[in-house]
Amino acid sequence: MENFLAKAKFSSRIIANLEPQTKIDIMMQMADHIEKNRDIIIKENSKDIELGRKNNLSYALLDRLLLDEKRILSMTNSIREIANLREPIGKILDGWVVPSGLKIEKVSIPIGVIGIIYESRPNVTSDTAALCFKSGNVCVLKGGKEAQYSNKIIATLLQEILSRNSLPSEIISLLPDNSREGVAKLIKMDRYVDLIIPRGGEDLIKYISQNSTVPVVKHDKGLCHIFIDESADIKSAINISINAKCQRTGVCNTMETLLIHRNIAKTILPKLKEEYDKHKTKLLGCEKTREIINIEIASEEDFYTEYLDNILSIKIIDSLDEAIEHINIHGSGHSDSILSENYSNTQKFLDEVDSACVYVNASTRFTDGAEFGFGAEVGISTNRLHSRGPMGINDLTTYKFKIYGNGNIRE
């Protein structure tokens, strides 16, 4: 493994200095090559599906695993879209002249070698490979075992194009040891690996965060809130509250807890219940909520729970301060929204809620690379440092200072 990672590190200097057009050309070849070989991909994918059936994977998981012609075309479209994004490397992020006369430029550069640990969907393999390639990074991919044949053939096809362009295969590669021990080794290899991005279950992310000596940008849970302030527009508040919970329930930017100001609760709660009932949403509420609508009780535990399901906890609160406090204590710093027509309250909420994405009068469901206009996304970071919120290709960069002198010496 160390030998492999040393080669990966060495390769990172090669890809970091490829011309933008060369990268685009190679990515177009990759997309074409995958399309040409879609029959082989489907054949390899069927081995994963068969094994998955034998291992009694759920229908939902099997569906996420499956690659058909349409899904392969969507993979290659995504590669082409990423190829055509604005070049993220060499951007001048800042620049100034200092009294000594030096011209300083702060310029974006690739991070280096990025280890990405993820599950299930094989399209993540081609997406993240394309995102890393476009941003000049080497990626070491560790996909789920359940998608091993699919991931292997996708990586092999991408490597064939690398080799056709005289580039080392380590630029896009699968972790050689695809086991838990392999991951345990990888996250200690800070000499060669510059960043680990874990996407997946809470336990995996916790294990990696606690044990990695490589910096980690984690893609953790989303326990998102909406707070309906007393001045909220009723119709819009109902619209948004339904959208944030019901438009899709199994994703991280879905609302899990609805906070309602006591002065609007009696008006809005019965109407909300009517709408949620239509969507078969299971509602749990605090004692005060249950004085207004007849639903089951929400425990303190519920307010800490990311359901990833069609379930919603509701709490009536007395003030904006209490709402902010509740969110900062119970939330996961992902996405939270205030629905309000009161200017001062919206400003206070935006300033004091300590989350990556803080909304006014909008659904939390917009926290997403595509919705943010980033094109494809690496994921949604729940880190405070380096990258926060939706991560696009620009978040796969760091910077250096280029300093232009004219014989300058320090006095």
Place this chain on the structure above:
Amino acid sequence: MENFLAKAKFSSRIIANLEPQTKIDIMMQMADHIEKNRDIIIKENSKDIELGRKNNLSYALLDRLLLDEKRILSMTNSIREIANLREPIGKILDGWVVPSGLKIEKVSIPIGVIGIIYESRPNVTSDTAALCFKSGNVCVLKGGKEAQYSNKIIATLLQEILSRNSLPSEIISLLPDNSREGVAKLIKMDRYVDLIIPRGGEDLIKYISQNSTVPVVKHDKGLCHIFIDESADIKSAINISINAKCQRTGVCNTMETLLIHRNIAKTILPKLKEEYDKHKTKLLGCEKTREIINIEIASEEDFYTEYLDNILSIKIIDSLDEAIEHINIHGSGHSDSILSENYSNTQKFLDEVDSACVYVNASTRFTDGAEFGFGAEVGISTNRLHSRGPMGINDLTTYKFKIYGNGNIRE
């Protein structure tokens, strides 16, 4: 300790939302208060000096420890300067409107709770406290034992001003357990601490990087290079080479290795030796160097050594590619400079040398917060991620997205 850090975390929400002018006012009070109490500081500092003498600290270390009237005034000047820097919080770093109509703002915010581990000089205590306060962060300071009385009185005086302004004392505090065990606990408290900045010896930094579950921005060694290309201006090259080594030898941005293109070596080496001899610099060289000037041999080990002393390793190399390769393998990614009049070579060097600061025709000694125009600095980061190179108050921030809607729901 956990109780203390929980309070620190809670306090971080208070300081994060102070008005800019309030922060300035409080910092001015801090500076005044320290000036008024300079006799007490000098008295406490004398206890450290006395203990240091008993423990046979070197003259250099004792000098770094010493606080006199002049040094205290320089401390308070620094607090006032930091107070008057442009407000680093709430800066709109980027902003755009997406097709759904949402207005997205990327806004700078404080990091939260920052643990800073450092040695010797007590002015670091007031400097870092001021930098953290200005950038809305809580700081937990762990200074060296040798400066314990000085650090304690400085922190106490700052806390007196916090309390006078009804702010919790945890906003600026010393780590309650000032031992190795205290540090070991601190770096595992990722629930409460958002960033650890270690400044100090290589062993300390290595220990923290390997064991911290809190993100670390390290302030590591500087093994800086200058490469004299064949087209370099001889006079300017000699000037810069002397400045980069001799202007100050014990600091991280000093040159440790000089690389010289073989086609200019015979011309420049004798002149360089003459100048270095005037500065009593000890020169070590590769075999080819020693064919031109009579100096001791440099081992492969020497090219990996940060001397922090008036010693220089010299190597003759055959090409720009070899120079870049040598720097990327032996360097520490800190600061490296090319001296050249060849346009293509300077561009290639700037692009391919993988260091935080890459110079053309200038001394590496400029890698410094003040020289970069940042005002006071937290230090010089040798991380690849989050912050690279000189760190000012803007590097003590992260960001959130503020998103302004108008009833938007996701389709």
